Amino acid sequence: SQTIHQWPATLVQPVGSPLSLECTVEGTSNPNLYWYRQAAGRGLQLLFYSVGIGQISSEVPQNLSASRPQDRQFILSSKKLLLSDSGFYLCAWSAGQRNSPLHFGNGTRLTVT
Amino acid sequence: AQKITQTQPGMFVQEKEAVTLDCTYDTSDPSYGLFWYKQPSSGEMIFLIYQGSYDQQNATEGRYSLNFQKARKSANLVISASQLGDSAMYFCAMRRGNNNAGNMLTFGGGTRLMVKP
Numbered sequence: 137s138q139t140i141h142q143w144p145a146t147l148v149q150p151v152g153s154p155l156s157l158e159c160t161v162e163g164t165s166n167p168n169l170y171w172y173r174q175a176a177g178r179g180l181q182l183l184f185y186s187v188g189i190g191q192i193s194s195e196v197p198q199n200l201s202a203s204r205p206q207d208r209q210f211i212l213s214s215k216k217l218l219l220s221d222s223g224f225y226l227c228a229w230s231a232g233q234r235n236s237p238l239h240f241g242n243g244t245r246l247t248v249t
Numbered sequence: 250a251q252k253i254t255q256t257q258p259g260m261f262v263q264e265k266e267a268v269t270l271d272c273t274y275d276t277s278d279p280s281y282g283l284f285w286y287k288q289p290s291s292g293e294m295i296f297l298i299y300q301g302s303y304d305q306q307n308a309t310e311g312r313y314s315l316n317f318q319k320a321r322k323s324a325n326l327v328i329s330a331s332q333l334g335d336s337a338m339y340f341c342a343m344r345r346g347n348n349n350a351g352n353m354l355t356f357g358g359g360t361r362l363m364v365k366p
Contacts, residue, residue, distance in 0.1 A: 168352055179253075179340060179356040180294075224292060230352040234344065235301055237284055238354055240294035 138163035142227045142241030150249055155200075155214040157244050159227030162208065167229040169210040170238060171202055174224040186210060222248045251276045253343050253357035261363050262331045269316070270326040270360045272341030282344035283324040284354060285315070289337045297339075300324055328362075336364045 142159045149155060161167050168187050172180040182195045184202035192202050199218060203211045210227055224245050228238040252275040262268035274283065285297040300308045300315045308315040316325040328335055338361050342354040 170353070177359075179358045180342075180354075182353055182355075185353055226294060228294075232352070234280075234352070235282055235299055236352050237296040237299060238294075238352065239296065243292045243294075245292070
């Protein structure tokens with residue numbers, strides 16, 4: 137069966153520090169991969185998605201970036217964090233079919249101080 | 250642009266009773282899909298049920314069913330026989346049309362359901 141791993145679970149970082157969140161998927165090949173962010177008590181906002189290695193599409197302009205160095209690895213990065221980057225970050229994968237749901241990792245709660 | 254609206258920020262339901270969580274959507278795409286997710290306090294997002302825009306019947310999955318009214322552009326989630334473990338945030342989401350660039354979902358703002366013993 138497929139599993140998705142996301143780490144770390146929580147992270148406290150000072151303003152201006154770099155960020156690297158990692159997500160890996162097991163048990164499937166060539167998944168679509170996504171990074172979402174959730175502000176406290178709000179819905180999910182799509183940040184990035186990828187349909188293949190090295191293929192990244194950004195949904196909103198920001199100081200975050202994403203990379204997909206391997207088929208089942210998706211990384212969210214920042215060179216310099218802002219206070220507004222605080223939130224709950226969720227990685228997800230889906231198969232290519234139209235009715236395929238997104239399967240989410242357990243999320244990373246990021247607090248920028 | 251697509252939009253998902255969940256008008257109930259919070260709801261209470263008595264244990265063992267049924268509850269309906271509202272979701273309306275707006276899209277100009279003839280082909281779309283609707284999803285419901287549950288988010289417990291732990292934060293994980295759990296997929297519950299899916300309805301395709303061309304599906305003839307309302308989707309059902311155990312105690313979950315989807316009241317899909319295409320003309321009204323609504324896709325309400327019905328939970329039967331509520332349990333204490335159903336207390337969580339519930340999100341309605343819509344797949345963005347017939348895209349070939351990934352199965353992206355747009356999410357509503359969520360409804361917090363609280364089940365009373």
